[in-house]
Amino acid sequence: MPPKKALDTDPEEKESFESFLTSLEEETNIVSEEEEEEIEEESLLDVEDNDDELIDELMSEEDELIDDSEITDLLNSSLKKRELLKTGGTEEMERDMEEFDNNLAINTGIGKLKRGVKRKITAGEVRLPEEVKRKLGEANALYIGKDYGNAIAMLQEVITDHPEAYPAWNTLGLVHEELGNTAKSLQLRMVAAHMCNDASLWKELGQKSIESDASKQAIYCFSKALTLDPSDVDVLWDRSFLYKQTGRNAEAIEGFKKILEIMPHHFKVINEMAQIYRAEGKTQEAIQMYEDAIVYHTENDTGEDEADGEEEEEFSDKLGYSEINMLSELYLVLNDYSRCLDTIKTGLRLIQHRQHETWWIDHADDDDEYFGDDDARTDFPIELRVRMGVCRVYLGPIKVANKHFEYLLQYPATTYPDLHQDIAYAYYDKRHYELALKVFQRIIDASDEVEVDLLIRTADCYREMGELDTAVMFYINVLEEQPENLDVMVSLATVYEEQGKEEQALDLLEFGKYLEARRLKEASKSQEEGRTEAGSNDASKKASIFDESRARTVKELYDIRRARRLREEQEKEVAAIALFQRLDEIDKHTGPDVVGMNRALMRDYMRAAQELWEGFYAIRAFFSSTRSKRFEGFYAIRRGKKRPNAHSRLDARYMAQRLRKRVKKESEDAANNEEMDEEDKQDEKEAEEEMKMSAATHFRTIPFTKWCYVFLRYAFMLAVSKRKEETHELLRRCFEANVFFQDLKMKTSIKLAQIGCGIITKHEFMVQDGARWLCNFYQFQNDPFRIYTAVLNGASSSYSGLISYSQLKYTSRIVRLMDALVLNSKGTGANNVPLDEIKELDDAIRAMNVDPSANEQNYMRFYEVPTNTDMQSLFRIEAKSLSRPNPIILTLFAHLMSISRNHLAATLFYMRAYAIAPRDPVNTLCLGMSFLQASTQRRCDNRHLLIVQGMLFMQEYMRIMGRCQESEYNMAVAFHLIGLTHLAVPHYERVLCLPSKAKAHIEKEKPIEDVYKWPVDDMDEDDNEDEEYDETDLKHEAAYNLHLIYVINGSPALAEILMMKYCTI
Incomplete structure (x- = not known):
């Protein structure tokens, strides 16, 4: 700057x-x-x-x-x-x-x-x-x-x-x-x-x-x-540089050009513009800028000394090694090695102020001026020297290149690994395999992790040098990492063939066999077309009344077209099988854990899965406009032509044959009969193949369940990689595929995966969409609503989503529909619902402020059930008849009411759930706590009655759960909530004495004296340190609440003991 x-x-x-x-x-x-x-x-x-x-x-x-x-x-x-x-x-x-x-x-x-x-x-x-x-x-x-x-x-x-x-x-x-x-x-x-x-x-x-x-x-x-000072170069530079950093290349180029108008051919500006031009593929424009700048500065060089003090050279307008390096790299991009070498040599002379020397003009082109003991000529960056050597490898002579490389090879390969690779690849490209192998082996010996491409090139060098066993070893190592690499397969097959292992070579060349078969089919097609023309001429000469050659030509053309289509599909099938084999090997190494998966293996898995997904998504038959129509296979689909069902077509063929036999038209010509029989045989083959594909369960020999598994696993990897939009798009398109949509297990798995990925990526819409689909599809069943309750706030860190208007509205509609179906099932006729009860229920829901903005009078809108229900539609949504309300749905809605601090409304739905499932401990606990919380609010008509009712259900909860740590803790919290701390203390103490749920069958209850024992014995302290964290243990929470009671009541010593013993890490 x-x-x-x-x-x-x-x-x-x-x-x-x-x-x-x-x-x-x-x-x-x-x-x-x-x-x-x-x-x-x-x-x-x-x-x-x-x-x-x-x-x-x-x-x-x-x-x-x-x-x-x-x-x-x-x-x-x-x-x-x-x-x-x-x-x-x-x-x-x-x-x-x-x-x-x-x-x-x-x-x-x-x-x-x-x-x-x-x-x-x-x-x-x-x-x-x-x-x-x-x-x-x-x-x-x-x-x-x-x-x-x-x-x-x-x-x-x-x-x-x-x-x-x-x-x-x-x-x-x-x-x-x-x-x-x-x-x-x-x-x-x-x-x-x-x-x-x-x-x-x-x-x-x-x-x-x-x-x-x-x-x-x-x-x-x-x-x-x-705007105030348009000619300020500092500001123009800073703004242009920021444009470049933020990806606004057009504005950056415009700003840099304004600087060049003020400071013509400034190298630092050109360096920045060249980077942008190269990224945009405008290499020639970048080269032209550098060449014009070099000419300009050469003609206007003042010859002043560089060392006029220790001033900052950050924005110096002088030709340097970095400019020569960038210009030479641009020439390498264009494979112009001659211009690249001339640029480096000319640039070095200009930087070293040797442009006026003339002895090298008539000297042999051997780069002698850059060798020797003269530091003024030989002291320049090693990158430029290696680049000169690379140019010499491509241009010759190789001895000059080796002399340049000696300056680098005196360093370890780990010091300049990229430069060593440049040397090795240059040798390999020019077929100097022995020299390339030395450098490759030098890199492999010095590196802890070796790139796969280096192993492939090393194996190629051994193969070209005749060391076939070593080459096989390297190829096998590469195939273990990249089983789909067809180039390596062909190379290994070549080596096997040279070793006499034809069977192994044949297995590897299966893909090559398909390519060869396609070439032969195309050649035979051209030959058959020539024969067809000849046959047509012969038939015309014979003046036959039947064009037999025409019938034969139609069949042959059909066979050729069908064979080409099958061959292309087989080629894709081979590639898909190789990819699935690779994914299976990765699964064996990693297991089902995606979150803790090795990132290198994850990248390999994602690349292979992405290739499979692209091939799958390219099949239009999987993404029909009507997902309700089951996938019937590829041969049942014809472009621009509706075909009958496969069974109908086959029946029609059999019927035609029976009728033809019964009529026995003896006047038919023999040739005509032969032609029709041939056509019928072909149609029969088509119909049989379509019948096989009509119940398709595989794609490219891989079952659809495995395709679905790979895509879901790929979606979780995208989610772990924080690519939530790609995850959402992948799962959405998978669900749209009718091969997955028509299978109940697969489409359910997709929605469950959508919920999991949404939780990982904190994508609230994915979680809500997946959970609501489960609730809507498996209507009024228990498990979907349990999942919905568990993940309701999984993608958010706040509870605002739980009490949002959309959540309350959605849940209230489910409750209304459920009540309507239950009442309708008890009626004597269609839609025989007691409207008074419905109106009373609707008024009760409105009183809870679930939807205060609505003012609906048509109460039948949510309760009417059609009498003529489409049973096929009901089957698709897994609807089942209801004889009673689902207590889980009622409890869910009560939870939402309780979170929104509408405890009286919550008690209404908790009571309805309790009437259906009186032995449910969670609902009983929530009901008791809801009464107690309602008693603490100002809007309370009879506070004591609510407390008595709440404690009644808490006692019922204690009877259901029995005497355990969880029940004692909840009872203590209930007493603590209403201010009866002297009754809460014994229950908190029993929580500290009782074992957790996970250790209930292992540990015994401790005496109350151990709770306040301090300091603890060394043996007990060692046991506490060795214990792992127990999620079901409530001692920490109970100790903290109990310490609050002691602090408020003036017992700081007991509070300190509890905090030191149970709440200190």
């Missing part, structure tokens, strides 16, 4: 400004305007006198050395040079200082304007009252004195009274920056920047935004700065 010169200030001006502000703190009174004018006049006179004396001294000294004419010439030349500079003589310095003082007075109110100077208000600036300027001056003084509190108070006062005073916003931002509030500082200073036209402020804010990782804001700030 370029140096930020625009933000630099003169050290003398800065020092005078700080001393001036410091002096304001020491003064108690402000100097009057008359006194200031007198002081300024005296200072100006003193400066003029000092300047006159200095000039006189200089003139007197120079008179002794030069005459007047020479002095005049020097003065004229100095004046011309001074005009080109930003700062020059004493008058210009005085003007600059005067302008600085005036700006200071205008912006901050410190000091006053010089005589004859008018206040100039630029666009976007405002005039400030004297009182505001005085306050700003005092606030600046407080800021300089690090009295940030008073400074903030004063600046906020100014902003409140005069929000248009942008210096107050800016200074307040600087104060917050000193306090470490970077974000707030940026916000305040952005407000100030919008009120004034200060390009340097926008520029500074852009840099601050970059430091805060706010790229978009930085781009905005730099754009604002460029």
Whole structure:
């Protein structure tokens, strides 16, 4: 990046400004305007006198050395040079200082304007009252004195009274920056920047935004700065670089081009543009930029020395090794090795300042100038030397390349592994197998993990060198990692053939056999077409009344077309089988655990599964527009033509044969009979094949269940990789495939996988969609609603989704429909539902504020059940008759009511569920707690009655569960909830004595004395440390609640014992 010169200030001006502000703190009174004018006049006179004396001294000294004419010439030349500079003589310095003082007075109110100077208000600036300027001056003084509190108070006062005073916003931002509030500082200073036209402020804010990782804001700030100063190279560079980082290549190129208009052929700019051009495939444009820049800088080279101090070279406009490296790499992309070598050699001469040497022009082209002991010629980056050697491998001679590579081979292969691979691949491409094998083996010996491609190339080298056994070993190792690599199969088959192992070679060449068969079929097709034409001519010559050749031609063409279609399908089948074999091997190594799967194996699995999915999704027959129609196989589908059912077609053929035999038309010609028999035979074959495919359960010899398993496993891997949108799209399309949709187990598995992937990726829609489909499909059954209850909030960290309007509305509709079906099943006629009971139930639901915005009067809308129900549709949705409401659905809706703090409504549905399942401990517990929670609310008619009812159901819950840790804990919580802590304490103590549910049959109940025993024995402490975490153990929760009771009742010692013993890690 370029140096930020625009933000630099003169050290003398800065020092005078700080001393001036410091002096304001020491003064108690402000100097009057008359006194200031007198002081300024005296200072100006003193400066003029000092300047006159200095000039006189200089003139007197120079008179002794030069005459007047020479002095005049020097003065004229100095004046011309001074005009080109930003700062020059004493008058210009005085003007600059005067302008600085005036700006200071205008912006901050410190000091006053010089005589004859008018206040100039630029666009976007405002005039400030004297009182505001005085306050700003005092606030600046407080800021300089690090009295940030008073400074903030004063600046906020100014902003409140005069929000248009942008210096107050800016200074307040600087104060917050000193306090470490970077974000707030940026916000305040952005407000100030919008009120004034200060390009340097926008520029500074852009840099601050970059430091805060706010790229978009930085781009905005730099754009604002460029509107004020379009020629600021620093800002153009920063904005263009940000455009490049954010992927906005077009804007980045435009910005870099503007820099090149100001600074023609700048190499650092060209380096950035070349990277963008290469990414976009515009290699030739990037090369042209470099070549034009080299020519420009060569012609305009000043020849100045590089070491004029230790200045920053980050944005230096000089040809360097990195530019030569990039340009040569661009030539390698185009495989132009000759231009690449010339570029490196010419560039090195320019960088080393040897472009004026001519001895190498007539010298042999052997790169001798880059060998030897002369460091000035041989000292350049090893990357460029290796690249020269690679070019020499392709261009020759090979000896020169070897001399270049010797500089690299003296280092270990692990130091420069990429460069070693470049050498090996160059040798291999030019068939220097012995040299390539040495480098490959060097890399393999030094590396802990070897790339598969390196093993393949190493095996190829051994094969070409005749070491077949070693080559087989390498090929087998590669096939274990990539069983679908057909190139390796062919290479290994070649080696097997050379070794005399024809059977093994034949197995590997099965795919090649298909390719050869296709070629032979195409050749035979052309020959048969020639024979057909010849046969047609012969038949015409014989003047036959039947065109026998035509019938034979139709059959042959049909066979050829059918064989080609089958051959293509067989080729895809072979590839699919290989992929499934590879996936099976990965499954053996990894097992069913996807989350803890090795990432390398996961990537291999995902690549293979993606290839299988692409092949599966390309089959249009699997994705019919009507999913209700079962998949009948590929041969039952014809483009643009509806065909009858396979059974009907076969029956029609048999019927035609019977009728033909009964009629016995003796007048038919024998040839005609032969033709029809041949056609019938062909149709019979088609019909039989269609019947086989009509009950298709496999695709490319792989059962659909296995396809579904692979896709679901692939979906979980995508979910683990945080690619939730791809996961959702994959599962959605799988569910749309009719081969999966028509199978109950597979489509249920897809929806269950959708729920799991949604939980992993925190995709709430996937979870809700999958869970609701299960509830809708398996209507009013237990397990789907258990799943729905478990995953209801699985994709969210808050409980807002549980009580959302959509959840309550969906659940309430299920309850209404269930009640309507139950009432309808008890009626005597169709839709014989007691409307009064329905209206009463509907009013009760409305009173719970489930859907306050609705005002429906048609109560039959949710309760009407059609009398003429399509049984096929009911079968598809797994609907079953209802004789009573499902308690799980009622409990689910009660849970939602309880979470929304509508405990009275919750008790209504808990009571309905209790009436159906009185022995359900969860529902009984929820019912008791719901009564107790309702008693704690303000809207309570009879609090004591609710408490009695709640404790009654809690006692019933205790009888159902028996005496165990869970029941004791829940009873303690119930007493604790209503404030009866003296009754809650014994139950909490029993929780600490009883074993957990997981250890109920292993451990025994401890005595109450052990609860408050402290310190514990060493043996007990060792046992506690060896214990693993038990999810069913409630001792920690009980101890914490009990300690709260002790703290409130003034027993800190007991509370401390409980916390130290049970709640300390």
